[in-house]
Amino acid sequence: MTSVKKDAETSLDPQLIQSCGDVYRNPTEVQMSQIVLPCHANHCGELSVGQLLKWMDSTACLSAERHAGCSCVTASVDDIHFEHTIGVGKVVSIIAKVNRAFTSSMEVGILVTCEDLYTDRHWKVCHAFATFVARRTEAGKVQLKQVIPHTQKEQMEYSLAAERRRMRLIHAEIITDLLNSSTAQLGEFQEFEDSVLAERTRVESVELVLPPHTNHQVSTFGGQIMAWMENVATIAASRLCNAHPTLRTIDMFHFRGPSHIGDRLVLKAIVNNAFKHSMEVGVCAEAYQGGEPLRHINSAFMTFEVLDGDRKPCTLPRIRPEPVDGKRRYQEAIARRKIRLDRKYIISCKQTEAPLSVPWDPSNQMYLSYNNVSALKLMDTRTNWVLTSEKNKVRLYTLEENHMLCIKVEMHVSVPAEQAFYLLSDLRRRKEWDRHYEECEVINQADEDDTLYRIVTPSVSKGGKGKDFILLASRRKPCDSRDPYLIALRSVTLPTHPPTEDYTRGEVLCAGFTICEEFSAVTKLTYYNQATPGVLPYISTDIAGLSSSFYSIFSACSKFLEANTDGVCAQPPSSF
Ligand code: COA
Ligand code: ADP
Secondary structure: OOOEOOOOOOOOOOOOEOOOOOEOOOOOOEEEEEEOOHHHEOOOOEEOHHHHHHHHHHHHHHHHHHHHOOOEEEEEEOOEEOOOOOEOOOEEEEEEEEEEEOOOEEEEEEEEEEEEOOOOEEEEEEEEEEEEEEOOEOOEOOOOOOOOOOOHHHHHHHHHHHHHHHHHHHHHHHHHHHHHHHHHHOOOOOOOOOOEEHHHHOEEEEEEOOHHHEOOOOEEOHHHHHHHHHHHHHHHHHHHHOOOEEEEEEOOEEOOOOOEOOOEEEEEEEEEEEOOOOEEEEEEEEEEOOOOOOEEEEEEEEEEEEEOOOOOEOOOOOEEOOOOHHHHHHHHHHHHHHHHHHHHHHHOOOOOOOOOOEEOOHHHHHHHHHHHHHHHHHHHOOOOOEEEEEEOOEEEEEEEEOOEEEEEEEEEEOOOHHHHHHHHHOHHHHHHOOOOOOEEEEEEEEEOOEEEEEEEEOOOOOOOOEEEEEEEEEEEOOOOOOOOEEEEEEEEEOOOOOOOOOEEEOOOOEEEEEEEEEEOOEEEEEEEEEOOOOOHHHHHHHHOOOOOHHHHHHHHHHHHHHHOOOOOOOOOHHHO
């Protein structure tokens, strides 16, 4: 267990002193602290995750309602990974704040830490992002006021919230597609003699929704439903291993419809599959009143482990699923496990630790696209750039940090932002202004906003080999008027395009453009590149002040944009 310093990681943002001398505090921030009592704990003396989920949901809901000024409901919760369990006697602190408001929905960031009062140590337990929706009024859907970020961290979360929202809204559809395509490739289910019948783990439980389970608007709290779901999932997991299971992760889920006082909530859980050290339990929550048909409220997938005396995961028995639905869920659990591993590898990897090129395939496309755009957004929110060179209002900045060098080129062009966006997002046209782009072909149009390209650049040394790059280009239109247009580029590997003898394979970790219309048809264009050994030779003389090729390239870019003002449409590159 690693302890963290109180003011660094356990607070959501470093302190900012305002001009009046007061310490800035985000106006939507809400904190809750609780001492873990035996009534909050399971029989092993650990805080039950269900209780924690209730506290997290109420803190986040209060933050959302503080921003919205009206009653809000939990719409969804992104993946949560629990890093530690919490013992009786410890203090749990939860901080929630609204990262961004969209139309009627808001993303709330939630950080949970644990404190040992006797030793003054603090630990991060988990962080989560939940979406809350302001309840419709008689006049219709609520239009929330915008969140104005004040600190660099708030700006970063604000910017990333739009990208997380995009992923959330396509999540269910993408997972269904992936399950359909990958379960077909998993082959026949294997029988093992010593396996446990899945049926043995099946749990069904009913809860009557009473006033203490609901908010002031008589809607059932999302956290309460999650707590009930966690309870049945824990019983199912215990039945497989006949031991105490520890909940490690909950996959992203969505509250499909509301529940109210008087509802009977039927909760059903079963172990879908057991791997060597972890098992997936699926839980489904349905509601009914009187003779009404069941309403599907929520389905969640939870991963449990069983820890030995040294907190190491034990080997689990295998599972024998029932025919038809059981076998389908067994296979879907394998596919979800692969998706989880991909996501963990791509999304949670820090930019400095990530390998340069990661393999691209349709099952990780959503996460690679997210990673590509969020890396560029992170660079865009940095404030410590140093102006290195300037020529005719084209500015070159550098940023050196953690053994990494990033460059930024900034200029203004006299074209509308949307126009610049469409022209620059078709990389095949880049050779019209950038002499480093010798050839460029579209390899795969993954979707409307993601394209894979192969690019050939000339050698920097006389007689040397040229370089080729396999790039994923992900483009985004602004989510609202405060966002720029964005084109993010990063290297990927493709089995169909291995490196060849004729070219040195170059790699781009993070590069791209942000495009922002400042006045009518006057657009600020910013180009970023996180230098890798493959890219450095092209930019080092500029950084050292020995040349100003950045200026000639970007003024050519400006001329290209100004000369191509007609006939650009909002189509992906393949259809230009
Ligand atoms: N994750 C995050 N946000 C989502 C979402 C999801 N899976 N699905 C919809 N939303 C957002 C939409 O983007 C929209 O945001 P915006 O107004 O900022 O653009 C907002 O929810 C409303 O969407 P809308 O299309 O108007 O309504 P809907 O019919 O999709 O309903 C809910 C969305 C959340 C209101 C509805 O599913 C619901 O009532 N769920 C139950 C909520 C609840 O009671 N929770 C407590 C426990 S039961
Ligand atoms: P599906 O049934 O298609 O797998 P659901 O959303 O209905 O999807 O259910 C989600 C999970 O809840 C299932 O994967 C399963 O683990 C669990 N579940 C669903 N129905 C039952 C049931 N009748 N008994 C036990 N567990 C169930």
